Amino acid sequence: MTSQVDLPRVLRPFGTRQYRWLAAGLALALFGDGMWLIAVVWQVIDLGGGPGKVSLVSGTTAVGMLVSSLAGGVLADRVSQRLITIGLEVTKLVAFASVGVASMAGVLTFGHLLAAALLSGVTTGMYYPAYSAMLPNVVEAAHLQAANGVEGFMRPVFNQAAGPLIAGAVIGLAAPGQAIVLAGIASVLSAWCYVVMGPVARRHEPTDTGEVGAIRGVVTDIAEGVAYMWRTPWLWATLFFATILVLATIGPIEVLVPFALRDRAGGDAGDHSLVLMAFGAGAALSSLAFASIPMPRRYLTLMLGIWGVSSVPLVAMGFAHSTWMFVVTAFVLGVLFDGPMVIWGTLLQRRVPPHLLGRVSSLDFFVSVALLPLSMAIVAPVSHAIGYTATFVLAGLLPVPCALVFYLAARLWRDEIEHPLRDEPVPVVAPDTAVSATPRCDSELYQ
Template identity: 45%
Template sequence: MPALPRALRPLRRSAYRRLATALALSVLAEGLWTLAVVWQVVELGGGPTELSLVSGALALGVVVTALAGGVLADRVPQKRILAGVHTVLALSIGAVAALSAVGALGVPLLIVVAGVIGLSMGLFFPAYSALVPALVDDDELLAVNGLEGVVRPVLLQGAGPALAGALVAAISPAAALAATAVTCAAALVAVLALPARPLRRDLSGEVRGHPVAAVARDLVEGFRYVLTTRWLLVTLLFASLMILLVLGPLEVLVPFAIIERTGGGPGGHSLVLLAHGAGGAIASVLVSSLRLPRRYLTVMISMWTAACVPMVVFGLVDTLWPMVVAGFVVGGLFSAPQVIWGTLLQRRVPPALLGRVTSLDFFVSLAFMPVSMALAGPVSEVVGLTPVFLAAGLVPVVFGAAALLLGRLGPDELAHPLDATAPGDAPVSEPRAA
């Protein structure tokens, strides 16, 4: 039997195939929600401000539980966490779909449910990230992150929005929300099929005490690791500032740029998201099929910086196709370094800290996400779409240059090459990288 391509080798493992299935269904549900909620708000008579409130509530929920999610991921079997998350998502989104179908849904209730969804989602990523290295070998982590880098854009920006757009156009936003709930339920089935896995952290020698004190100790240990690890701290600070300027316009204002500047609707929105996903998928396949770059920190930050620049297109053009091209470029340049970043965390962060560090990555880099989403709509209504998109595209260039010039990342990335180990060797890991 011919050997599988490098990017597909983790799929040989049945446990990982089940986890990958659960991830794919979760991302598909997120893609369905992304478009369905926009047109649900529009159907309810809302505009950019109302969509900002809904998106901001979800983002705030994610941030609130991200830290707790990391502690739980290092203390509780991750399968239980993932099952609980998908149960809440299926029930809450199903309730929204039902209320929408009978005409009983309002924007305030949608904001509340979006917050509940965010609280659940904040627990998902740390548990998933902490479970992956327990299911595959170290030399397969790049391939795993490459597969994830394909799955996310294809389903999150491609298939999910396309299916939601078709359901909205043919039936109603309620139908797209119902499809989202069903997809979450299917993800729950996949999670329940996962084998039980022991924690990768030995808690037997831990000092006994009040659970709150134990949680506090865990958080302090995670924060200390981040603060004393320069490559991690610099990257997270850069990502936080970039997200503050970019995520709100990308998530909230792009559909209104399509509506106001091109006269488009759900179909045009789906097309831009599809291009974004296609760019991300192609870039992720390329990165996961090649050797990791020697200057991986420099490459990551440079690509994330360059990814912001095409955002100016949404504020300057009045036709759809340049927006589609911009979406493709943004998707590719955002997704490619994400493959490197996931592999970097899994190889250089000690396994016992991985859940907490992942949640801190999630928390710190997304701490400004609710602010960005909540401000995008109101600010655009005051100054207009064009200035907001110009700021989103150009100001992050300054942040990226500062991170590269002042962060002094070169010596660290040269001292800790990610491709230094051969398959089967121990991964590069250090308790502290100053």
């Protein structure tokens, strides 16, 4: 029988049954979201909408993520994260299936589509803190970097490649409604995986609010997470930089690319899928590379350094006039965006106290997407005023000096030396045994 230590580093989390079902549920959830990602854009176009309405739908999704993420973090620290993920996938089934059926029946309205986009955002905002807080309860601490690398691999493969590819093919053969129904089916299959997974042991007792009122308790819990963020320089520096990166890049990538592709290269839904697949391929390869190596000694420098230049390929996209140019640029973007996410996820799970991980993960999500609605809202009028090229160039160059400012302000080169994240000894665990021992989480890492 093969033990976890006999497996390649990136495969060691799969030595436990619970993680295998968790990974399967994650893959299906990402696949469904990827189908929705491209199907909703072409559904808007099918309803006669242009960049403004695509921005509105994308912005509504972002608002849903924003308003739900903090509450999702509190919930993840209080109740079963597994039950949260099951409920979220069932909610997505209802949202996606209702839109798809209405579209096929010819009765879909733009208001209905906006409501589904809002629900999609809410489920995404609550899913991330629940998954992030659940993962350390399923795999050993020494395997967290590999597990985060697997997530980093799955996200582009299923969310940005396979999902959009299948959606593009279905749209080409039929219509957006059929693709959206398939997204709903993927969501219910994801929920089934989490059901089969079984109960997950927690590393700490759920937060006890005692006699405190529900609203007051939520506010108190959120305030505790915010206070931890403010006194943790590596955390606030990275989160605030991510806010700027999202503001500059996500709007152009999600809103402008399909229209620039159509107007400049004569592209359609299939070409848009190719661009998303290229982004996913770059992200997947980069994530696997980071999952297969030990934690770097200069992990903060490497992480923020790569992210600091990750937007630069958008400059090339501003001058692209053929599909292959969009595809190549998207591949490079994927490599630079997603690789450091492996370090970031492991960093949260190994340096944040377990009882705060759900809330800090939700703050990570909240701060990162805080300006996402604004990015979606302003990109259409900005591109109308200054053109596609200038908008892409501005988006590509703005984050670069910001990364340097936050790196220096938080003295990250000192922090990473004072708080090394060396690999811990790997215990021998039977392949189908779930984590039962509490992973070591040194107090000096709670900084």
